[in-house]
Amino acid sequence: MSIADQIKEHAEVIGADGVHVGTVDGVEGDRIKLTKKDSGQGRHEGHHHFIPLSLVAEVEGDKVRLSANADVAVTFEEEQGGSAA
Template sequence: MKVIGADGVHIGTVDGMEEHRIKLTKQDSGQGSHRGHHHYIPMSLVAEVEGDTVRLSANSNVAVTFEEEADGGDPGHSA
């Protein structure tokens, strides 16, 4: 399933679910120090699921600020 922001911009692809978060595939992990890590989107940002698309309640530029890294690189992460 693809994950898009409220503005219709592609954010990532669902790799699975862990706890109350959507786990994105590593290929959608971005550049630099973010590359090669799984990122997570909180379920609280999900506005709706339609077909193979998860639409978030936040625009893409805001939603990516809520992402957490699997390696605990972000302060809000609890692994």
């Protein structure tokens, strides 16, 4: 089973440091789509962000742990439409 197959909708995405990054809305291609409620503020608010599957270290039930700390992981986020966050 691939990593993508193990990731469940509504699972919490956390950095290697245990800090909340977002909540899974789904997996699209090679990216995790985060829910809109975790989209941030200002111009980032109200649309989906995506995290590359390549950052996933492991899936533990309803938690997706990334290989990078949360503050680093968010620099890899892409906004809906493909632009970097």
